[in-house]
Amino acid sequence: MPHPYELVLNFRSKVPKSQQPQRSRSGCFNCRKLKKKCSEERPSCKSCQTKCIPCVWPSSHIKSMPKDYKIPPQDPILVRRKREAMHAIRKILPKATTLEEITKVQEAKLEACELELLPSTPTTIKKDPETPDxxxxxxxxxxxxxxxxxxxxxxxxxxxxxWDQSPFQQHQQDTTNIDNENDPVSLSAIDNYEDQLPLWIPxxxxxxxxxxxxxxxxxxxxxxxxxxxxxxxxxxxxxxxxxxxxxxxxxxxxxxxxxxxxxxxxxxxxxxxxxxxxxxxxxxxxxxxxxxxxxxxxxxxxxxxxxxxxxxxxxxxxxxxxxxxxxxxxxxxxxxxxxxxxxxxxxxxxxxxxxxxISPSSSTSSKDDNSPESPPRGNFDDNTVASDYSNENLKMEVENSLLRNEYKDDLASRFERGWIEAFIYQYGMLLLIDDVDVMGLPTPFEVFSLVRKRIKRPLMNCDIAWMNHPVFGASFDAFELACKASYLMRHLDHEMTFMAAHKLYDVVQSYQLPQIPAEVVNNPESFNRNRDSALMSEVMLRAVKILLRKIINLRLDETDIVIQRDLEAALHKLTQITRCGQVMGISSWPLFILGLTAIKDEHRDVIIEGCMQYGEVCQARYIYTLIDTLEIAWGMRGDTYTTARGLNILLETEILDRLIL
Known part of the structure; x- marks a missing residue:
């Protein structure tokens, strides 16, 4: 008879153990290769439909996936078929206003899905003869x-x-049509161009x-x-x-x-x-x-x-x-x-x-402009303090609340707002890498003294006053300071540079960051997007502070304690912005300045990720020139022009000439 302790130590349950769940092998070969869940819908699963690739299923004599199996490339016929389905849905969706029309839209979606599930056989694509609105x-x-x-x-x-169209019609008749549709060079450059376009283009x-x-x-x-x-x-x-x-x-x-x-x-x-x-x-x-x-x-x-x-x-x-x-x-x-x-x-x-x-060969400089509102060229002292920015923002908030959904401005006024801000952004990207005095462009002190009062006026009643800036949002003041700091960096030999840099540094130190009102917090969509704009403003201000600190003391490098503190604070805000958010479209300037001060690998990874997001949002291949410049500053690649590293890259004009912002 066994001892009671032996029964406890050698306890064996009579209940059979549950079997381990086995993974289903009935999916397609493409999903098995990618090791992902297959929807198991024939003749084409959801994953293969999304990627526009042929869906390969196991046959009766070949049930296991071959070891050397490769996922097939995209099928052009499936790509065009999917684009046609998306285009059909796009044309119907804006017309759905009643219950019957909404039902028709849902039926159109089902027909489009059925169209995608058809076998990949050559078909004639029917194009809509109507021109898109x-x-x-x-x-x-x-x-x-x-x-x-x-x-x-x-x-x-x-x-x-x-609009007076007669001059354009006459010019169109006088101009020879050098861009012929039958030009062999043009046709050979985009052979089967429809198959090359992204899917979202109708x-x-x-x-x-x-x-x-x-x-x-x-x-x-x-x-x-x-x-x-x-x-x-x-x-x-x-x-x-x-x-x-x-x-x-x-x-x-x-x-x-x-x-x-x-x-x-x-x-x-x-x-x-x-x-x-x-x-x-x-x-x-x-x-x-x-x-x-x-x-x-x-x-x-x-x-x-x-x-x-x-x-x-x-x-x-x-x-x-x-x-x-x-x-x-x-x-x-x-x-x-x-x-x-x-x-x-x-x-x-x-x-x-x-x-x-206006002509391509014109080199007329704004130096000849005698406008009383524009300060003379070379005058860096615009007598602007941090309280001036706060007072203007407060005044703009009051004017914004008084509009009360009144649309009194016409298309011309609304277009001019985006047009002027788009010019300021493209102009500001040149200040750090080129000398605007040589190019015939005005100084940033002249530009903002002329357009600031016109820009800091609300046109529409918005949730927050800075939403009247379609390009900059909450970062308009920060970008103005960035433009002026960039101009000072290119004019270090000027006698007023040191004094102007000190004044701008004091403005940045005491500048009041943009705040989101309490009533906007209750609206999730408006809060998230305006929060991204406010975060970008703080990131840009931190980059401006780093650049001004370098101008004031050229002996400083990226290992300075204050610079590293500003870098960590800026990157912390940058990581909170929505990934590939639209505000990343104005992030190239702060990313460059912050990237020059990054000395840790984790900081550099955040900068590279931000650069790739900027390139994805703006569809800009020139972002790789910024990445190449940062790799030179980090010592990851050699360069025949300079051995400078970190913030000292800002002093090397040969390197900056190859940079595109």
Whole structure:
């Protein structure tokens, strides 16, 4: 008889153990290869439908996946079929207003899904002969088309402008059509171009319409990265001009082609060709025609689209961006002078305001401008303190609350807000890497003294006053300080640089960070997007403080305790911003400054991740020039021009000349 202790030690339960669950082997080979759950829907599972790849299933004699099995590439027929289905849904969705129409939309979705489940057999793709309505596009993020609620108001504003088309028609007849549709170079550059486009771009009747749609859907949306009022968004203020006349239409086509070239490098030769044609035709029209003040709208849109497109094409030429920015600045000064003068009329010629000198070869500097509001060139002391910024922001909040949903501003005023801010951003990117005095552009002290009062005025009643800045949001003041600090960095030999840097440093130290009101916190969508804007403002202020500290004491390096403290604080805020959020579209400048001070691997990883997010949001291949410069500053690669590291890269003009921001 066994001892009782033996029964306890050698206890064996009579209940059988539960069997281990076995993984299902009935999925497709592609999901097995990726080691992911398969929906097991025949003839094509959900994962293969999303990737547009043929779905391979085990046969009766081959049930196990071969060891050397490789996932097949994308099927062009499936790609086109999916794009057709997405395009069909997009055209029906904005029309669903009643219960019956919503039911029809749901049926269309089911038909589209059934279309994707069909076997991959060659079929003839039917294209919609209707031209897309570009004015109905309202994208707050690339690839998502939403109906514009204020479309009626927008169309009324556009129709109220009396556009004189006779000069454009005459210019179109005089200009030879050098961009022929049957050009063998153009056709060979985009052979089967529909198969090369991203899935979110809808199919149009021609490649010209497709490129224009890509510009309206993607590039123009990136011009206003902030969460703003729908009537202040770029899709509401810029899109109505994309087909206003043949000149701006060619500019839009070139910009759209260069935008698509981000994902499809095969389109780069065609994008370069179209950009050159649009640039030469725009400046040729300016030289041969008398311009009027009402032309500043479409001319401003053309200049800014070309300025952005000059960075998007593969063979970047900085002079093209400078020429476009010089043209925009002349138009901005003329527009401000016209609105402030009581004697000017809407039909006065622009040539009377000095705009007839716009040309690629023009080197006219703003030094000749005798405007009483602009300080003389070289005067760095603008007598601005931190309390001035706080008072202006408080005044803007009060004016914003008094508007009470009154839309008293027309399309021209709303467009000018985004146009001027887009110019300031592109102009500010040049200040750190080029000398604007040599290029013929004004100093940032002149620019902000002229446009600040015009920008710091709310146009629409928004949740927060800074939402009236479609490009900068809460970072307008921070970017102004960044522009002035960048200019001082390029003029270290000036006698006023040290004193001006000290004043700006005091402003940054005592600047009141933007705060989100309590009533906005209860709205999750508005709170999250405005929170990203406020975080970006603090990140930019930290970068400005680091740059000013370097200007004040050139002997400091990135190991300084204060600099490292500001770096950690800035990166902590940067990691809280929504991944690939639209506010990352203005993050290249602070990422560069913060990257030069990063000495830890974990900090450098955050900077590289931020650079990749910026490139994804803006579709910008030139972000790799920033990464290459940072790798030189980190000592990860050698360079024949310099042995400088860290913040000392800012003193090496040979390195900065190859940087594109």
């Amino acid at each position: 570009y004015r109905a596009l309202d994208l707050h993020s690339a690839g998502r088309v939403q109906p514009l609620d204020e479309l009626g108001l927008l169309l009324n504003d556009t129709a109220s402008i009396n 199919i149009s009747t021609s490649r010209k319409e497709t490129f224009i749609t890509a510009c309206a859907v993607g590039l123009i949306s990136a011009l206003a990265p902030q969460y703003t009022h729908p009537l202040l968004h770029a899709s509401s203020t810029w899109t109505p001009f994309v087909k206003m006349n043949p000149i701006i239409e060619r500019v839009t086509e070139a910009s759209g082609c260069s935008f698509i070239a981000w994902e499809k490098p095969d389109l780069i030769p065609l994008a370069e060709k179209k950009y050159d044609l649009a640039f030469n035709e725009l400046f040729g029209y300016i030289r041969t025609h008398d311009l009027e003040t009402k032309d500043h709208l479409w001319l401003g849109a053309a200049f800014q689209l070309l300025a952005v497109g000059s960075k998007t094409v593969w063979t970047f030429r900085d002079k093209r961006r400078i020429d476009n920015l010089k043209g925009s600045w002349k138009l901005i000064k003329a527009r401000i002078a016209q609105t402030e003068s009581s004697t000017s009329t809407s039909t006065s010629p622009i040539s009377s305001l000095g705009i007839s000198n």
